[in-house]
Amino acid sequence: MDSARMLIVEDNADLCHTLAEVFRKSGHKVVTALNGAEAQRLLKTSAIDLVLLDLRLPDMLGIKVLEFAKEVDPEIMVIMMTAVANDPRPAVEAMKVGAFDYLTKPFELDEVKLVVAKALETAGLKREVSRLKQQQRGQFPETELFGDSAPMQEIKNLIKIVSDTPRTSVLIQGESGTGKELVAKTIHQWSARQDKPFVPINCGAIPENLLESELFGHEKGAFTDAKALKKGMFELADTGTVFLDEISSMRPALQPKLLRALETQIFRRIGGTADIQVDVRLVAATNRDLGEMVKLGEFREDLYYRLKVMVIVLPPLRERIEDVLPLAQLFIEKNNREFNKNITGIADDAEALLREYQWPGNVRELKNVIERGVILCQGNQLKPEHLPMELRDEKSRHAAVIAAPITATDDDASLSLEQMEKVHIQNVLNKFKGNKSRAAKALNISRSTLREKMRLYELAG
Numbered sequence: 001m002d003s004a005r006m007l008i009v010e011d012n013a014d015l016c017h018t019l020a021e022v023f024r025k026s027g028h029k030v031v032t033a034l035n036g037a038e039a040q041r042l043l044k045t046s047a048i049d050l051v052l053l054d055l056r057l058p059d060m061l062g063i064k065v066l067e068f069a070k071e072v073d074p075e076i077m078v079i080m081m082t083a084v085a086n087d088p089r090p091a092v093e094a095m096k097v098g099a100f101d102y103l104t105k106p107f108e109l110d111e112v113k114l115v116v117a118k119a120l121e122t123a124g125l126k127r128e129v130s131r132l133k134q135q136q137r138g139q140f141p142e143t144e145l146f147g148d149s150a151p152m153q154e155i156k157n158l159i160k161i162v163s164d165t166p167r168t169s170v171l172i173q174g175e176s177g178t179g180k181e182l183v184a185k186t187i188h189q190w191s192a193r194q195d196k197p198f199v200p201i202n203c204g205a206i207p208e209n210l211l212e213s214e215l216f217g218h219e220k221g222a223f224t225d226a227k228a229l230k231k232g233m234f235e236l237a238d239t240g241t242v243f244l245d246e247i248s249s250m251r252p253a254l255q256p257k258l259l260r261a262l263e264t265q266i267f268r269r270i271g272g273t274a275d276i277q278v279d280v281r282l283v284a285a286t287n288r289d290l291g292e293m294v295k296l297g298e299f300r301e302d303l304y305y306r307l308k309v310m311v312i313v314l315p316p317l318r319e320r321i322e323d324v325l326p327l328a329q330l331f332i333e334k335n336n337r338e339f340n341k342n343i344t345g346i347a348d349d350a351e352a353l354l355r356e357y358q359w360p361g362n363v364r365e366l367k368n369v370i371e372r373g374v375i376l377c378q379g380n381q382l383k384p385e386h387l388p389m390e391l392r393d394e395k396s397r398h399a400a401v402i403a404a405p406i407t408a409t410d411d412d413a414s415l416s417l418e419q420m421e422k423v424h425i426q427n428v429l430n431k432f433k434g435n436k437s438r439a440a441k442a443l444n445i446s447r448s449t450l451r452e453k454m455r456l457y458e459l460a461g
């Protein structure tokens with residue numbers, strides 16, 4: 001990375017200023033903070049690649065800022081600065097939390113420059129690797145769409161029909177973990193575009209102000225950060241498929257531009273004057289009801305109608321219980337190979353538990369439950385004791401939820417599934433003290449899905 005966005009957090013104003021000047025001169029974009037609160041504010045509002053972070057700040061420990069930074073962006077590079085040379089413990093702790101390196105004060109400026117350059121190089125390589133991996137994943141779904149229940153057969157039929165159309169946009173609707181992304185990849189794979197790029201973008205994961213340039217690209221100098229020309233996903237996906245995940249997160253102001261690009265297959269880069277013609281199919285996914293959002297004025301009606309031409313609704317797993325056991329079998333076979341096990345079947349009572357459970361996290365949850373089971377199972381049959389508590393003991397789970405502090409009412413039978421979900425998410429968030437990464441992990445959902453749900457239920461982190 002020749003030009004990075006840096007944040008320098010240092011309460012010594014002179015040092016802070018010196019460092020900022022040094023890195024501005026080498027072409028980086030630098031912002032500074034003299035305390036932890038300011039640093040957190042900047043981390044939340046500006047896209048930062050690298051942080052130079054003092055371990056001891058006036059209002060909080062640098063470690064807290066480090067944790068916060070990693071929470072906002074797990075890929076962010078953080079270099080700690082510490083004055084306490086004779087006590088390596090805080091620095092070691094910081095490395096554990098994910099700091100890239102640390103510098104002991106006083107340091108030479110050349111030394112800082114070197115560590116920063118190393119960190120940026122590593123970040124650049126990582127990004128390249130994950131881009132390639134993602135591309136590969138996009139090109140070859142590792143799992144085939146599985147399940148022969150009536151709804152799944154219907155869905156496969158629909159996929160065949162839309163795959164045959166050259167450019168029809170598709171909207172995939174379904175709860176978290178129902179397989180929306182897998183369906184999107186399948187559409188691409190079954191279509192004539194299969195050898196062409198499949199470019200996924202998660203609208204919920206990209207800061208609002210960056211999404212437009214991510215989609216359509218920008219010319220050099222289009223805005224302060226635009227140091228070089230950048231091609232957008234629509235250009236990169238030419239002749240292939242763009243997958244817009246969590247399209248409900250797209251701010252309304254950007255929606256007409258997307259609509260126009262879809263209808264004309266022509267767009268301009270930000271700051272550009274030339275029309276760019278492409279041939280792209282859009283597949284979009286959402287776990288919110290866009291129709292409802294239109295009524296609330298949160299999603300544009302014209303774009304909604306455009307997307308609605310072809311909708312694939314993925315029913316929750318609890319509404320296609322016939323798929324549970326075949327899917328469980330599929331995941332057992334996969335995990336047998338991965339963990340070198342030889343589990344040949346599922347005991348009757350374990351089967352019953354799998355079929356009775358409500359699967360709020362849908363196929364993703366089932367997949368994780370089976371993986372865990374395969375790891376725990378020493379014999380060749382999956383038994384109830386290899387399944388998590390919540391499957392074995394619906395009642396105690398229910399009781400725990402009802403006893404939780406934010407339960408809406410103690411008349412438990414009156415809680416809707418949605419309320420249960422809300423209560424459960426809040427409890428898990430409480431348990432992990434608002435740490436979204438850990439909460440999302442425990443809930444078996446992605447961080448962006450968690451954020452989406454927190455917004456939906458108006459939950460505090």
Ligand SMILES: Nc1ncnc2c1ncn2[C@@H]1O[C@H](COP(=O)(O)OP(=O)(O)OP(=O)(O)O)[C@@H](O)[C@H]1O
Pocket residue numbers: 143144145146147174175176177178179180181182183287363364367445446449
């Ligand atoms: N019908 C299926 N057959 C095989 N695997 C499936 C099926 N449906 C989902 N999966 C697997 O379950 C996991 C979750 O699926 P996917 O990521 O597509 O869900 P999603 O609807 O996009 O979830 P989210 O809303 O949380 O992003 C993936 O590992 C996927 O491969």
Ligand SMILES: [Mg+2]
Pocket residue numbers: 180181245
């Ligand atoms: Mg998804």
